[in-house]
Amino acid sequence: MLWSHILRETTALASNPGSDPNITDVVYDSRQAGAGSLFVAMRGGTADGNRYIRQVRQQGAAAVITDSRETFAFLDSSESPVALVEHGRRALAQASAAFFAHPERQLATTAVTGTNGKTTTAFLTEALLARAERTTLLLGTVETRVAGRVLESKHTTPEARDLYALFRQAVDAGATEAVMEMSSHALDQERVFGIPVDVAIFTNLTQDHLDYHGTMDSYAAAKARLFQGVGAPPPRVAIVNADDAYSSTMLAAAAPCQTTWRYSLQDRAADFFATDLRLSADGTRFALQSPFGEALVTSPLVGRVNVYNLAAAIAAALARGLDLDTVVASAAELAPVPGRFESVANTLGLTVLVDYAHTDDALTNVLNLARELAGNARVLTLFGCGGDRDRTKRPKMGRAAALGSDLVVITSDNPRSEDPATIAAEALQGVREAGGDAEVVLDRAAAIAHILRLARKGDIVILAGKGHEKTQTANGSSLPFDDVAVAAAALRTLEHEQQKDPRHA
Numbered sequence: 001m002l003w004s005h006i007l008r009e010t011t012a013l014a015s016n017p018g019s020d021p022n023i024t025d026v027v028y029d030s031r032q033a034g035a036g037s038l039f040v041a042m043r044g045g046t047a048d049g050n051r052y053i054r055q056v057r058q059q060g061a062a063a064v065i066t067d068s069r070e071t072f073a074f075l076d077s078s079e080s081p082v083a084l085v086e087h088g089r090r091a092l093a094q095a096s097a098a099f100f101a102h103p104e105r106q107l108a109t110t111a112v113t114g115t116n117g118k119t120t121t122a123f124l125t126e127a128l129l130a131r132a133e134r135t136t137l138l139l140g141t142v143e144t145r146v147a148g149r150v151l152e153s154k155h156t157t158p159e160a161r162d163l164y165a166l167f168r169q170a171v172d173a174g175a176t177e178a179v180m181e182m183s184s185h186a187l188d189q190e191r192v193f194g195i196p197v198d199v200a201i202f203t204n205l206t207q208d209h210l211d212y213h214g215t216m217d218s219y220a221a222a223k224a225r226l227f228q229g230v231g232a233p234p235p236r237v238a239i240v241n242a243d244d245a246y247s248s249t250m251l252a253a254a255a256p257c258q259t260t261w262r263y264s265l266q267d268r269a270a271d272f273f274a275t276d277l278r279l280s281a282d283g284t285r286f287a288l289q290s291p292f293g294e295a296l297v298t299s300p301l302v303g304r305v306n307v308y309n310l311a312a313a314i315a316a317a318l319a320r321g322l323d324l325d326t327v328v329a330s331a332a333e334l335a336p337v338p339g340r341f342e343s344v345a346n347t348l349g350l351t352v353l354v355d356y357a358h359t360d361d362a363l364t365n366v367l368n369l370a371r372e373l374a375g376n377a378r379v380l381t382l383f384g385c386g387g388d389r390d391r392t393k394r395p396k397m398g399r400a401a402a403l404g405s406d407l408v409v410i411t412s413d414n415p416r417s418e419d420p421a422t423i424a425a426e427a428l429q430g431v432r433e434a435g436g437d438a439e440v441v442l443d444r445a446a447a448i449a450h451i452l453r454l455a456r457k458g459d460i461v462i463l464a465g466k467g468h469e470k471t472q473t474a475n476g477s478s479l480p481f482d483d484v485a486v487a488a489a490a491l492r493t494l495e496h497e498q499q500k501d502p503r504h505a
């Protein structure tokens with residue numbers, strides 16, 4: 001595609017035309033630039049793409065978009081054309097949309113935002129649509145699925161260039177629907193600029209990511225942008241969890257949407273009202289009142305939070321034109337999401353659950369559920385807190401773990417560039433403030449083996465924080481690590497010991 005074509009669709013403050021090269025790719029990372037690339041140079045929190053312009057030109061880049069006036073003033077445009085823009089990521093989105101020939105116009109997009117439940121709600125919505133024979137694109141934390149083909153996800157919400165590339169692949173594979181998580185980072189940075197959202201869902205807002213957003217109000221404002229539209233018209237349908245304290249903020253932002261649906265487990269007047277909940281270890285049953293009539297929903301997903309996720313996903317599927325009977329029939333067969341309350345089989349009589357709870361609210365919810373299922377047995381919790389992330393959530397997570405458990409082990413969860421012992425100490429402080437105590441075992445595999453050894457028949461062991469993740473990131477490198485696999489191996493060892501010496505039982 002010609003540079004002039006891309007430039008026409010990009011809001012530029014100024015440009016130095018010169019030649020009109022053929023653009024073979026759009027890139028935002030110098031390491032990806034090759035012959036014919038358009039490099040979008042952006043200033044970031046830790047690096048500045050503008051510092052790599054000389055390098056990408058040596059690599060053969062055909063054109064540059066810069067968000068720096070100084071760079072624009074000094075760049076020699078006889079080498080290749082340059083444009084100056086106000087907002088790097090917005091320009092990246094506009095250029096990518098043009099380069100990939102606007103695949104976003106051919107997909108009806110359902111987007112989910114909120115602190116917890118995005119991945120689950122997106123998975124459920126996609127599964128309901130796929131069961132109704134719709135060809136879909138799924139984008140989110142666990143994985144990316146392009147018309148059934150599974151790809152790895154690096155981010156919950158990718159940069160615009162990667163987003164538009166995936167939209168293009170999906171359209172070419174026959175997809176008509178996209179279901180995606182929109183993280184607060186992505187909404188704030190406008191990674192999703194220009195994506196018209198048809199159906200927008202808000203799950204909830206509790207503390208996370210304050211390292212990035214600073215305050216809960218600015219975190220909420222980032223989420224609310226989903227309902228205003230980011231470089232696109234507002235969504236057609238807004239689906240908002242009415243039981244959440246921030247629902248009024250989201251509903252106010254959703255005022256321009258054509259249809260606004262509230263879902264609730266508490267408010268009979270909500271558009272989608274879930275009532276008569278029957279929650280068990282095998283699944284969930286509830287009655288759902290909806291604008292399309294009443295239905296009895298059954299699902300293998302367990303726990304109250306999944307009633308919220310199911311209600312939101314069902315509402316989204318209905319907004320996308322499915323009928324209530326079909327949706328309810330599909331809900332009964334939905335597969336659980338990897339790493340969300342995922343059970344690890346064993347013959348020791350233990351319930352071992354791997355869960356992605358990595359905020360105090362998610363921990364409280366998962367431990368309440370464990371407590372309900374445990375009866376008179378104990379709840380044992382292992383958790384850690386991510387490094388280079390919101391520090392203030394660490395003692396809160398410690399408090400939630402202490403209040404919800406009979407025994408707590410603190411370990412490492414992606415310490416990244418931080419000292420694992422310092423992170424653990426901050427979490428332990430919260431445990432102690434809540435009147436509890438915890439052992440600290442920094443090596444996560446050793447910690448998992450340790451907590452499983454402490455468990456007795458009937459106990460519930462929650463391994464929280466990493467869920468589906470397949471790596472542990474520390475000291476600048478990511479090594480393979482999988483809670484489910486590590487727990488399974490530790491359980492095999494214990495089973496073996498028990499067979500040899502039944503007194504271990």
Ligand SMILES: CC(=O)N[C@H]1[C@@H](OP(=O)(O)OP(=O)(O)OC[C@H]2O[C@@H](n3ccc(=O)[nH]c3=O)[C@H](O)[C@@H]2O)O[C@H](CO)[C@@H](O)[C@@H]1O[C@H](C)C(=O)N[C@@H](C)C(=O)N[C@H](CCC(=O)O)C(=O)O
Binds near residue numbers: 047
């Ligand atoms: C806080 C945040 O959003 N960070 C992301 C963001 O960083 P940034 O804007 O500060 O950019 P930067 O790293 O300073 O780099 C600036 C520019 O220089 C470029 N660069 C950089 C180095 C180089 O050698 N060459 C080069 O061209 C970069 O590609 C970028 O265009 O853009 C970078 C480029 O895409 C991302 O790698 C980086 O993700 C970091 C690793 C990250 O941890 N992000 C997390 C917090 C994140 O985005 N999470 C959300 C939500 C998670 C959830 O709750 O589900 C997500 O959507 O995944």
Ligand SMILES: Nc1ncnc2c1ncn2[C@@H]1O[C@H](COP(=O)(O)OP(=O)(O)OP(=O)(O)O)[C@@H](O)[C@H]1O
Binds near residue numbers: 341
């Ligand atoms: N609706 C919900 N409300 C509160 N907690 C939830 C809800 N759904 C799931 N959870 C809890 O939060 C954890 C993360 O769920 P999920 O992965 O669906 O959320 P997410 O918003 O995608 O998270 P992330 O932003 O980290 O990707 C789950 O493992 C569970 O403990």
Ligand SMILES: N[C@H](CCC[C@H](N)C(=O)O)C(=O)O
Binds near residue numbers: 413
């Ligand atoms: N999307 C979240 C996931 C956190 C998962 C947890 N394992 C951690 O590393 O803190 C984040 O990047 O903050």
Ligand SMILES: [Mg+2]
Binds near residue numbers: 141181
């Ligand atoms: Mg997610």
